[in-house]
Amino acid sequence: MAYWLMKSEPDEFSIDDLQQCENQTEPWEGIRNYQARNFLRDAVKVGDTVLFYHSSCKVPGIVGLATVSSEPYPDQSAFDNESSYYDPKSDIENPRWVAVDLTYRQTFKQIITLKTLKADPHLADMVLVSKGTRLSVQPVTEAEFQYIVSVLAS
């Protein structure tokens, strides 16, 4: 089983929103970056664990956990010209973007802030804190995951 960090803007879709979805499950749509898409398409597996990260907000950081609950499938929002994620270059015959379903697992008692993550020498090699990375889907090592959950989130 692998570990991932996925970013969402809480104004758009927060971990509370995920918790309140039917079956606490919702399509993770709107990824429009090829590197992130390739992770979703080629590497993310059902049952993988996701660190849910809130970005572009007052206090960015990891807010909880989710589980990947589907295989990748074509991102339907790319076909919807009413959607802000609409991409006319993606068509149903040849979809350009993929989504997976995420299922809510847990909200941490308190947010693990980006500030905390950046300051922690155990996490110096995290993709999240390395310079110039803005990937919205990124791998997390088992050591990083265990440290975050067992030390920072407890």
Added chain:
DNA sequence: GCCAACGTTGGC
């Protein structure tokens, strides 16, 4: 809202 750091587009 600013802007640095990336990513994408498209003319050539």
Added chain:
DNA sequence: GCCAACGTTGGC
């Protein structure tokens, strides 16, 4: 296939 111009991300 280069690369300038433009668009986006996301912390601050």
